[in-house]
Amino acid sequence: MDNRPFDLLLTGGIVVTGAGMRRADVGVHGETIAAVEADLPRQNAQDVIDVTGKYVFPGIIDVHVHPVYLDSVQDCARVAAYGGTTTLLYYAYARTGDNLVQKVEEMLEDGLANGLLDFGLHAGMFEAPRQLEDIPQVFEMGIRTFKFFMPYIKQGWTTDDYHLIKAMDMLADLGGMAMVHAENGGAIDYMEDKYLTGPDAADKKHPLAKYFNASRPAAMEEEAIFRAIRMAEVMDCPLYIPHNTTRRAIRHIREAQAAGMPVYAETCPQYLTLTQDVIEERGALAKIGPPIRTAEDREGLWDALAEGVIQVVATDHAPKDKDVDGDFIEQPFGSPQIETLLPLVYDGGVNTGKISTVRLVQVLCENPARIFGLYPQKGTIAVGSDADLVVFDPNRTFTITDENQHSNAGYSLYDGRTVLGWPEMTFQRGHRVLWQGEIVAQPGGVQFLPTLRAKGIRG
Numbered sequence: 378m379d380n381r382p383f384d385l386l387l388t389g390g391i392v393v394t395g396a397g398m399r400r401a402d403v404g405v406h407g408e409t410i411a412a413v414e415a416d417l418p419r420q421n422a423q424d425v426i427d428v429t430g431k432y433v434f435p436g437i438i439d440v441h442v443h444p445v446y447l448d449s450v451q452d453c454a455r456v457a458a459y460g461g462t463t464t465l466l467y468y469a470y471a472r473t474g475d476n477l478v479q480k481v482e483e484m485l486e487d488g489l490a491n492g493l494l495d496f497g498l499h500a501g502m503f504e505a506p507r508q509l510e511d512i513p514q515v516f517e518m519g520i521r522t523f524k525f526f527m528p529y530i531k532q533g534w535t536t537d538d539y540h541l542i543k544a545m546d547m548l549a550d551l552g553g554m555a556m557v558h559a560e561n562g563g564a565i566d567y568m569e570d571k572y573l574t575g576p577d578a579a580d581k582k583h584p585l586a587k588y589f590n591a592s593r594p595a596a597m598e599e600e601a602i603f604r605a606i607r608m609a610e611v612m613d614c615p616l617y618i619p620h621n622t623t624r625r626a627i628r629h630i631r632e633a634q635a636a637g638m639p640v641y642a643e644t645c646p647q648y649l650t651l652t653q654d655v656i657e658e659r660g661a662l663a664k665i666g667p668p669i670r671t672a673e674d675r676e677g678l679w680d681a682l683a684e685g686v687i688q689v690v691a692t693d694h695a696p697k698d699k700d701v702d703g704d705f706i707e708q709p710f711g712s713p714q715i716e717t718l719l720p721l722v723y724d725g726g727v728n729t730g731k732i733s734t735v736r737l738v739q740v741l742c743e744n745p746a747r748i749f750g751l752y753p754q755k756g757t758i759a760v761g762s763d764a765d766l767v768v769f770d771p772n773r774t775f776t777i778t779d780e781n782q783h784s785n786a787g788y789s790l791y792d793g794r795t796v797l798g799w800p801e802m803t804f805q806r807g808h809r810v811l812w813q814g815e816i817v818a819q820p821g822g823v824q825f826l827p828t829l830r831a832k833g834i835r836g
């Protein structure tokens with residue numbers, strides 16, 4: 378340890394990493410963690426903050442963010458920061474007719490100019506037959522994860538099996554990773570059409586609020602996950618499955634991981650803390666793809682998270698303008714989630730004993746950093762790592778309401794829910810971000826984080 382006085386010193390907290398927890402002070406020089414030990418010297422330290430009774434977590438990393446709807450890149454970063462998040466991975470989507478390289482360049486520039494948080498990018502494509510050829514060039518720009526839709530045939534967003542396995546073939550050669558929205562598109566489209574032309578179709582407000590989940594059954598998510606795993610197996614391509622919703626698909630992921638395949642699974646707070654009842658209660662505001670499912674699925678996801686089959690929780694933040702009184706089927710998919718990630722997973726998982734505090738840090742910090750190649754710069758509290766830190770008060774209660782959330786969505790699916798545990802302050806590379814309930818960081822001065830090959834994931 379060098380003997381310069383610390384620029385920032387957090388004293389008396391419980392430091393939690395993916396490896397364990399202990400009482401220790403955290404000393405920072407510039408933008409980097411310089412010491413993690415009990416009773417560090419306070420002499421001449423510039424900024425000493427007593428965090429006795431609080432947890433000190435690594436900065437939360439949300440790897441599933443869509444900054445192209447009601448919340449811009451700047452909004453997403455600001456709203457995420459209120460919830461204790463310090464690093465974001467945005468999806469740069471190329472829609473039909475778009476140029477993938479150009480879309481990635483635009484989001485990269487937007488993130489650097491307007492974001493408040495360090496970030497990386499995933500690329501995603503709606504027109505794979507034409508856009509696949511851009512993968513090598515995008516790869517050179519520091520993006521190695523590419524997302525494909527197996528459903529949404531009617532909307533024209535789907536990647537068929539021919540082009541999905543071709544993408545996996547290319548990505549395996551490059552050292553990249555495929556990401557799939559896994560639902561069986563043809564089957565879902567048929568069932569949706571059947572309900573829409575059936576006897577209940579006259580009820581334009583609720584036809585799919587009632588039949589939404591029935592037309593997108595867990596079996597069709599399971600089938601697509603199984604199919605994607607088998608294609609990845611043939612091409613020897615790493616596979617990341619975002620937004621898992623269902624207990625019954627877990628067995629295939631577990632089996633692939635046990636066979637040594639690089640298959641990674643994510644779930645989201647909405648699937649861990651809500652059930653499909655919320656669709657009856659809030660209508661299209663809770664229309665999300667894949668759908669929020671049963672209490673049994675929810676428990677299955679917690680079990681998989683504790684067991685290690687699911688390694689990441691991220692938000693799929695996609696706030697959109699919805700008309701709750703309009704035709705359900707015309708309303709877009711998605712909901713605001715980015716602000717409540719840490720408090721919901723802490724309250725729903727740690728306070729109930731479903732996961733440990735250390736597991737919380739693994740699934741929100743360490744594993745996202747490892748899977749996307751950001752570790753140990755991000756995802757841990759260790760000498761030499763970026764000083765991205767969250768001071769979390771486990772004794773503060775907070776009631777989430779539609780009004781006190783910062784997304785432009787104007788609502789939260791957790792309206793009225795009281796959670797125990799709330800982030801009190803955050804630092805990114807030693808600079809204050811969340812401070813006394815407000816965001817004090819300014820846009821710019823952030824780093825783009827190229828993603829690299831995964832290493833050393835904690836199951």
Ligand SMILES: [Zn+2]
Nearest residue numbers: 441443693694
């Ligand atoms: Zn998404």
